[in-house]
Amino acid sequence: MSPAMAIKEHRSEDDTPEGQYQKGVKQLYEKGHLHSVPKKYILPASERPTKSVEDPNVAKQNLQLPIIDFAELIGPNRSQVLQSLANACEQYGFFQLVNHCVSDDVVRSMIDVSGRFFDLPFEERAKYMTTDMRAPVRCGTSFSQTKDTVMCWRDFLKLLCHPLPDFLPHWPASPVDFRKVVATYAEETRHLFLVVMEGILESLGIMEANDEEENIMKDLGNGSQMMVVNFYPPCPEPDLTLGMPPHSDYGFLTLLLQDQVEGLQIQFKDKWVTVQPIPNAFVVNIGDHLEIFSNGRYKSVLHRAVVNEAKSRASVASLHSLPFNCTVRPSPKLIDEANPKRYMDTNFDSFLAYVSTREPNKKDFLNSRKLTFP
Numbered sequence: 001m002s003p004a005m006a007i008k009e010h011r012s013e014d015d016t017p018e019g020q021y022q023k024g025v026k027q028l029y030e031k032g033h034l035h036s037v038p039k040k041y042i043l044p045a046s047e048r049p050t051k052s053v054e055d056p057n058v059a060k061q062n063l064q065l066p067i068i069d070f071a072e073l074i075g076p077n078r079s080q081v082l083q084s085l086a087n088a089c090e091q092y093g094f095f096q097l098v099n100h101c102v103s104d105d106v107v108r109s110m111i112d113v114s115g116r117f118f119d120l121p122f123e124e125r126a127k128y129m130t131t132d133m134r135a136p137v138r139c140g141t142s143f144s145q146t147k148d149t150v151m152c153w154r155d156f157l158k159l160l161c162h163p164l165p166d167f168l169p170h171w172p173a174s175p176v177d178f179r180k181v182v183a184t185y186a187e188e189t190r191h192l193f194l195v196v197m198e199g200i201l202e203s204l205g206i207m208e209a210n211d212e213e214e215n216i217m218k219d220l221g222n223g224s225q226m227m228v229v230n231f232y233p234p235c236p237e238p239d240l241t242l243g244m245p246p247h248s249d250y251g252f253l254t255l256l257l258q259d260q261v262e263g264l265q266i267q268f269k270d271k272w273v274t275v276q277p278i279p280n281a282f283v284v285n286i287g288d289h290l291e292i293f294s295n296g297r298y299k300s301v302l303h304r305a306v307v308n309e310a311k312s313r314a315s316v317a318s319l320h321s322l323p324f325n326c327t328v329r330p331s332p333k334l335i336d337e338a339n340p341k342r343y344m345d346t347n348f349d350s351f352l353a354y355v356s357t358r359e360p361n362k363k364d365f366l367n368s369r370k371l372t373f374p
Contacts, residue, residue: 021038021040021141021142021145021151022129022141022145023122023126023141024122024125024140024141024155025041025141025142025151025152025153025154025155025233026118026155026231026233027122029233029234029235030233034236035236036236036237037153037235037236037237037240037241040150040151041150041151041152041153041240041241042150042240042241043150043240043241043242044150047242047245048239048240048241048242049238049239049242049265049272049304049306050239061273062262062273062274062275062276063266063268063273063274063275063276064276065088065092065094065095065096065275065276065283066084066087066088066091066092066094066095066096067095067096067097067098067278067281068081068084068085068088068095068096068097068098068284069081069098069099070097070098070099070100070101070192070195070196071099072099073085073195073196073199074195078199081199082199082202082203083203085199085200085203086203086204089200089203089286089297089298090297090298092266092268092301093266093285093286093298093299093300093301094266094275094283094284094285094286094301094303095283095284096278096281096282096283096284097192097196097255097281097282097283097284098278098280098281100192100281100282101188101191101192101195102185102188102189102192102282103188104280106184106185106188107185107257107280109181109184109185110181110182110185110257110316111257111259111314111316112181113175113177113178113181113182114157114229114231114314114316115231115314116175116178117157117172117174117175117178117229118155118157118229118231118314120174120175124172124174125139125157126139127139127172128157128172131145133352134352136159136160136166136167136170136171137157137158137159137160137167137170137171137172138157138158139155139156139157139158140155140156140158141154141155141156142154143244143245143247150241152241152242152243152244152245153232153233153235153238153241153242153243153307154230154231154232154243154244154305155230155231155233156228156229156230156231157172157228157229158226158227158228158229159171159182159186159226159227159228159229160224160225160226161186161190161225161226161227161318162186162190162223162224162225164183164186164187168183182227185227185316186225186227186318189225189255189282189318190225190318190320192255192282193220193225193253193255193318193320194217194220194221196253196284197217197220197252197253197320198217200253200290200298201216201217204294204297204298204331204333204334205333205334206331206333206334216293216331219322219323219326220252220320220321220322222323223252223320223321223322223323223326224251224319224320224321224322224323224324224348225318225319225320226251226318226319227316227317227318227319228316228317228318228319229314229315229316230243230244230305230313230314230315230316230317231312231313231314232263232305232307232312232313232314233307233312234307234308234309234310234311234312235307235308235309236309237309238306238307238308238309241307242304242305242306242307243263243304243305243306243307243313244304244305245304246267246302246303246304246362247302247303247304247362247363248287248288248300248301248302248303248362248363248366249285249287249288249300249317249319250287250288250289250319250321250351250365251287251288251289251290251319251320251321252287252289252290252293252320252321252322253284253285253286253287253290253319253320254284254285254287254317254318254319254320255282255283255284255317255318255320256282256283256284256285256315256316256317256318257282257315257316257317257318258277258283258313258314258315258316259277259313259314259315260277260279261277261308261311261312261313261314262274262275262276262277262306262308262313263305263306263307263308263313263315264277264283264303264305264315265303265304265305265306266285266301266302266303267301267302267303268301272304274306285300285301285303286298286299286300286301287300287319287321288300288363288365288366288369289321289322289328291343291366292328292329292330292343292346292366292369293328293329293330293331294330294331294334295330295331295334295335295339295341295342295343296342296343297334300363300366302362302363324347324348325347325348326347327345327346327347328345328346328347329343329345329346330342330343340371341371342370342371343369343370343371344369344370344371346369351365354368
């Protein structure tokens with residue numbers, strides 16, 4: 001029995017079995033017929049989301065992220081698109097990618113099979129519940145169900161994806177088409193990531209050469225890919241909780257596929273702004289590793305997920321980085337007298353050691369990697 005399945009039958013303050021939280025918020029929502037948010041999910045007042053027009057920390061309008069046209073990026077207008085890409089990475093840390101090479105059918109199938117996985121009986125999903133962060137498949141709830149003092153209104157399924165033959169046999173066999181659909185999606189998003197990453201390197205002024213950067217593209221080609229499927233059920237009191245707390249992403253780039261229900265918010269000019277979904281577009285954001293590699297020129301940005309009363313929301317994040325055994329360090333090309341090295345070298349083991357001992361909080365891990373100057 002996995003640690004997540006060891007359920008203790010004592011009662012919480014709001015008379016909900018404590019073990020019910022470990023089963024996930026979908027299970028809690030469906031079985032509880034909730035009219036209020038259990039106390040376990042209520043954030044301190046200062047951390048709650050709000051849509052109040054009087055709140056100076058929340059923007060009054062949705063954010064239209066910069067749009068990068070993938071077809072133009074690989075076409076004759078590449079130089080102009082690279083400039084737009086650099087501006088998006090420097091000013092927002094996010095952009096929407098349209099006209100990409102992942103077909104509408106693959107996108108629709110991925111969203112569809114994700115929903116059907118979370119519609120499986122709890123006993124089926126429970127087979128993959130574990131607190132082992134290195135597990136090839138991990139199903140769970142909240143952000144970290146063993147460390148969060150306040151739980152998040154989210155259930156997730158995390159899948160390691162590369163090399164695909166190593167991990168595919170561990171993936172859920174239900175629904176019956178799950179492995180086929182997700183494998184196709186993983187391969188296509190991986191290819192998309194590599195093409196976009198080439199453009200980002202070029203926008204940074206780093207051109208690949210045999211003796212350059214230990215051939216970073218080769219390392220990324222052999223790198224890690226993790227898929228995170230998120231499910232956010234309707235919430236009776238969405239102003240009291242979050243689907244995901246403010247955080248930045250581990251890795252180089254994240255490609256996010258979301259349905260048409262709003263929920264993603266990013267911190268832009270010190271305000272929380274909602275990202276307007278674009279059908280079949282990917283929301284792409286800079287991860288902590290790219291901030292380190294770019295020596296701070298491109299920064300990972302805090303983002304969070306809000307929930308709503310009326311609709312469930314689904315998203316699929318594909319996180320890409322170097323192989324887990326590789327060290328991430330600032331590019332020598334981006335270090336000079338005016339721009340000294342700003343981050344210490346890091347690796348996946350350092351990240352695991354850090355997050356396994358504390359509750360994740362904003363960009364704390366990345367900040368722990370920063371070098372200070374007199």
